[in-house]
Amino acid sequence: MKNAVPLNDTAWLTQGPPAKLLAVLDRDGEEARVVGGAVRNVLLGHPPGEIDVATTALPEEVVRRAAAAGFRPVPTGVEHGTVTVVIDGTGFEVTTLREDVETFGRKAKVRFGRSWQKDAERRDFTFNALSVSRDGTVHDPVGGIEDLEQHRVRFIGDPAMRIAEDYLRILRFFRFHAAYGRGAPDPDGLHACIVAREGVRKLSRERLRAELFKLLIAPRAAPTLVVMAEAGLLEEVLGGVPYLAGVANVIAVEAVLGFEPDPLRRLAGLAVSIAEDAERLWERLRLANVEHERLASMADGWWRIDPAIGESRARALLYRLGPAGYLDRIVLAWARAGAEAADIAWRELATLPERWQASVFPLKAADLIARGVPKGPQLGRALAAAEEKWISAGFPNDASALQRILDEAARGDEPHSGGAPPHQVRGRLRRGPGAQEN
Incomplete structure (x- = not known):
């Protein structure tokens, strides 16, 4: 050359x-x-x-x-x-x-x-x-x-010496392989990374997060993560056992739906099954608060989602989570189900935000006050109950249905059981886009 x-x-x-x-x-x-x-x-x-x-x-x-x-x-x-x-x-x-x-x-x-x-x-x-x-x-x-x-990623000189200069180079080796490599990684570089893998623990959480996120959106992220797992490196990075099929399926579903690669969603597919996983990654990678909440949301209830939930429950979920949160849950549930990427029923769920948008919640606190509900915590509970009844009833806008919902909420009747349970984020109900207290 x-x-x-x-x-x-x-x-x-x-x-x-x-x-x-x-x-x-x-x-x-x-x-x-x-x-x-x-x-x-x-x-x-x-x-x-x-x-x-x-x-x-x-x-x-x-x-x-x-x-x-x-x-x-x-x-x-x-x-x-x-x-x-x-x-x-x-x-x-x-x-x-x-x-x-x-x-x-x-x-x-x-x-x-x-x-x-x-x-x-x-x-x-x-x-x-x-x-x-x-x-x-x-x-x-x-x-x-x-x-x-x-298509080869090769250290300059002695790989062990290059890595000792900065342990982030371990992750950079795999990130560049995921971006530009083909086949197996350079054996000398891979061996040096395996020997020095505990050095990853010395990296700042911010540097770890930045490099991992770049790797997750690289073109060959899935097979590269397999190599990292086999080498014992992914557990050093994540602090837990990775779910390789999960991230591979998330990548496949994103491709079918035409979504841009999303590092946080892919991280959820790789390492999040329950809320504790999201907490661990928040600490380990120093995620931003908004990233932490999104990761926690993806961990909350994805296992209850499949095409059998039907259109009405899917609409309720979309209303509560918003389009972005809804799609996160659908992609993760689809990936964890291991369904074929072209499955028509899953596609129907994933394309719901394109076909349907809920109207703004039409009821206000003043409507309940007019029915004798006192201001304070009771009013907040009654308004939340009214919103749940409105969701369960299929988001009606006709006056008679709204009057019935207000009357039931003012009396303290329990909401109907047609919709999915309210989504919780750190114990707080995430209200729909139109809910108002006054």
């Missing part, structure tokens, strides 16, 4: 902010190149995505040149050689070349350098060490292009 090859698509490189930045940095005795993921993506025929630049210029010189050109330099990590340069509203990370002086895990001692080869050898995977000059020449110091062509 040649060390330098021409890049076919250079429009992204020779126009706009990237071209302006390289024109300023790549002159007067200094060199600058686009590095890493952008080069990899373009070689694969994808948009470049986020563009990072490496340079022989020291951080202070980067700041000076950027300011002189009218750009806005932001010293985001000068001590590590990184300056963010903002051009026309777009930020670019510019990092000075580095080389190792001593290596002992993540505490490796480095210094700024001028060798592109030594800088490349510090990176994680061969295709992430690719760089491109502003004339469109791709520089490939460690065989990254061949690995891309072979």
Whole structure:
């Protein structure tokens, strides 16, 4: 494989902010190149995505040149050689070349350098060490292009040493394999990941979550997760035994329904059966509160859903959960049932939000007050009961049905049993979209 090859698509490189930045940095005795993921993506025929630049210029010189050109330099990590340069509203990370002086895990001692080869050898995977000059020449110091062509994710140098520098590289190895790999992972890399798997415990929960979510939406997530499970890595990440068939079926159902890959829904398929699972993952991955509530909702009652529930109960569920929550439950229940992805009955449930939308709950607290219900907790209970009766009756809008519902709720009659039980989120009834207390 040649060390330098021409890049076919250079429009992204020779126009706009990237071209302006390289024109300023790549002159007067200094060199600058686009590095890493952008080069990899373009070689694969994808948009470049986020563009990072490496340079022989020291951080202070980067700041000076950027300011002189009218750009806005932001010293985001000068001590590590990184300056963010903002051009026309777009930020670019510019990092000075580095080389190792001593290596002992993540505490490796480095210094700024001028060798592109030594800088490349510090990176994680061969295709992430690719760089491109502003004339469109791709520089490939460690065989990254061949690995891309072979759909192979390969560590640079000693895999164990690369992993010891940052245990997140274990997850990145599998994430990139799920995105770009074919067949079995590189055996040397896989062995090193297995040996070092307990290092995952040392990672911050935020970094763990970010990398896992990227892996879950990758094109070959399902078979890659199988490899991780067999290697004992998934239990280290999740803190529990994964359900591989569940996530594979969620992915299949998403594809049949034309849904975008959803990492949280896939995580539920992989690792959530009961509420305790959602709590564990919330703690382990430091999920946002909204993610935690959604995961808990998916764990709540999916096993009671199948096509036999009928249209009326499905409508009640859709009203209570809203379209997004409803579809989460349907996809998870369908996946856990192991039904064929093209099953017509499941499709009918999944497409209900496209065919039906409930009207706004038409009754108000004032209607019950007019019937003698006192303000306070009793009024809240009566209004909730009225809403349940309205749901059970099939969401009527005619005056006689509404009058009957109000009369029954004011008397304290129990709701009819036609609908599914109210959905609970941390003990609070999730009201429908039109429920009002005054």
